[in-house]
Amino acid sequence: MLAKLAWRNIWRNKRRSLIVLAAIVVGMVVLVFSESFIAGSLKGMLDNQIGSHTSHIQIHRKGFSDNKIIQSTIPNASFVEGVLQGTPGVLRHSKRVVTYALISSASNSSGVSLVGVDPAQEQQVSKIQASVVQGSYLSGKDHEIILGKNLAERLGVALGDKVVAMASMLDGHVGSDVFRIVGLFETFSSDFDRLYVFIPTGNAQRMLGLGDQISEFAVLAQTMELVPQLDVMLERELGGSYEVLSYRELLPAIMAILDVADEAMGIYYLIIGAATIFGIVNAMLMSVFERIREFGVLMAMGMKNGKLFSMIVLEASYLGVLGMLIGMGVGLAIYLPFWKYGLDLSAFSEGLTMVGMSAVVYPILTVGAVIRMAVIIPLVAVVAALYPATKAIRLQPVRAIYYV
Secondary structure (H helix, E strand, O other), rough: HHHHHHHHHHOHHHHHHHHHHHHHHHHHHHHHHHHHHEEEEEEEHHHHHHHHHHHHHHEEEOOOOOOOOOOOOOHHHHHHHHHHHOOEEEEEEEEEEEEEEEEEEOOOOOEEEEEOHHHHHHHHHHHHHEEEEEEEOOOOOEEHHHHHHHHHHOOOOOOOOOOEEEEOOOOOOEEEEEEEEEEEOOOOHHHHHHEEEEEHHHHHHHHOOOOOOEEEEEEOOOOHHHHHHHHHHHHHHHHOEEEEEEHHHHHHHEEEEEEEEEEEEEHOOOOOOOOHHHHHHHHHHHHHHHHHHHHHHHOOOOOOOHHHHHHHHHHHHHHHHHHHHHHHHHHHHHHHHHOOOOHHHHOOOOOOOOOOOEEEEEOOOOOOHHHHHHHHHHHHHHHHHHHHHHHHHHHOOOHOOOOO
């Protein structure tokens, strides 16, 4: 009976109830879009970093991350490769030579991170091949180099031109070689395009006097969820001569942004929750004042305070649940096309590349986010009804009956 009474009561003043519902619906739509957009943009940033060069896990000689000198090559690389091939959860890996270098053209020069890669292995671990916009990817032949479009513009070179790379060798001397540009790439990040160049592994080893030694293993896990477990397993299998770093340790700035984003969403929920509370409190207080005489009659007829309290809370909870369902439906209707086709932000592409974001963002709405919204909004509505319900049960029946 209380449920029926509560449902009928919220429609006794349709205009007021619809205004409250509209506020809840707008709040839900904002939550759905903002949460999915933030999650999608941050996942895009993380995927871009992992796909461009970082990978899920990197393996080096112990101390390499603190002092990235060419002498810090991986001891017994064949042992590490065997461990990777025998570890469940490892999808692919790529061997790299990594060093700082100076690259020069006829008109300019620039400091870069020189990466020697096996083209076949690297294209399975990173997105560099897919990022080539002019020319072709590395074929594995000596004296080939691919570099970012931004770096090419800075050096004043184009496809087919030659550049000279110089870097410190294993014995301390300066090694150099001449390379012909076979491809130009353009990634999500203008900084990455200015800083990284790629050459074949064998060419890098000869130029730096490394023999068959390498600097790094880049590892992809079968899924992101397996990375923490895989990190621990590889550390245990490899021992103390190696450092095994997951993307969480390699990308501290992005992980900090993810933490800040969680806090930002908490502020969104707080703002929308506060607006919802004020709206429902106002509506329920007006409803209580309009029905003071009715409450007095009900109390005089023997209705307990608990039932009266529950009826008012039910009214607010109906508004909260109904607003949540409508808002979720509208929010999903807006979200799904963007989830499928993406939100094109190419008008801001120059600014986005500076922070590592793609020009097209694909919003992501997780099951956890949907559950969180489905619980919080009705709960806020119930909390908002507590004060009006308390006011109602404090009425004196005789005074309430004669209230004007």
